[in-house]
Amino acid sequence: MSLLKEKLDKGEFVVTSEIGPPKGVDIKECLAEAEHLKGRVAAINVTDNQSAVMRFGSLAACALLKEKDMEPVFQMVTRDRNRLALQSDLLSAYTLGVENVLCLTGDHPVLGDHPQAKPVYDLDSVQLLQAAKGLNEGKDMVGNPLESSPSFFLGAVVTPGAEPLEPQIIKMEKKVQAGARFFQTQAVYQADRFADFMDKVKHLKVPVLAGIVLLKSAGMAKFMNKNVAGVNVPEDLIDEMSSVSKEDRPKKSIEIAARLIKQLKPLCQGVHIMPLGWDKYVPQLLDELGL
DSSP states (O other): OOHHHHHHTTOEEEEEEEOOOOOSOOOOOHHHHHHHHTTTTEEEESSSSSSOOOOOOOHHHHHHHTTTTOEEEEEEEHHHOOHHHHHHHHHHHHHHTTTEEEOOOOOOOOGOOOTTTTOSSSSSSHHHHHHHHHHHHHHTSSSSSOOSSOOOOOEEEEOOOOOOOHHHHHHHHHHHHTTOOEEEEEEOOOOOHHHHHHHTTTGGGGOOOEEEEOOOOOOHHHHHHSTTOOOOOOOOHHHHTTTGGGGHHHHHHHHHHHHHHHHHGGGGEEEEOHHHHHHHHHHHHHHHTTO
């Protein structure tokens, strides 16, 4: 049984984090990053060609985490594979011990390092959830019976800071109906807006893990404000990051994240920390929070 599912079912406040596989075959540094998180988080997401940049495969990295007694969340985007390959990879994942799957559509290739790549998008994230749920129920997408079936714990994503918010809520409702049993959100920096979002989706009765991206600099915050839809880093946080030296940025970043998580904790069932290479600071952040 998925340990992540078990903790969420018990109503525990859950912390997850994530790693990004390398652009190459040397996986040692990636696994070393995961070691910083081992025993401190409930599960570790493995990104799937994040930002449409070609990297080492998420499924293989998840299998390596399982070998090291870590709980992976297999991020799967529909951009790169048709429905045959998606279903096949899901079955392979379960056989390798991977039970948690986060279903995503994925950024368009034009945004990545292979802009000439042909996008597939045979399915979207809702249809991928439906396909995975069907596999759980012992049948493929066209109704053929499986000889044996998996038992996936399915998750999805939502952007609580989107404007307008209503389309996100409608999509979230569709994802729950399709089989999503937990949600991880895009980065949250405003607790009041997140509280409003949570109030509007309380009828779904599904665990939500608020996304926490560690700020590395004021420049990074400004970049996200300009380029990442649904993310808004308030000016006071940008000023805080601007006020410290480069050497003190990790300490300030941890301080900001800890303060934010304390504000968000009464509103949701967990947080998903996206360290973006600062994995070694996640234990310090959790120590600061007493988690």
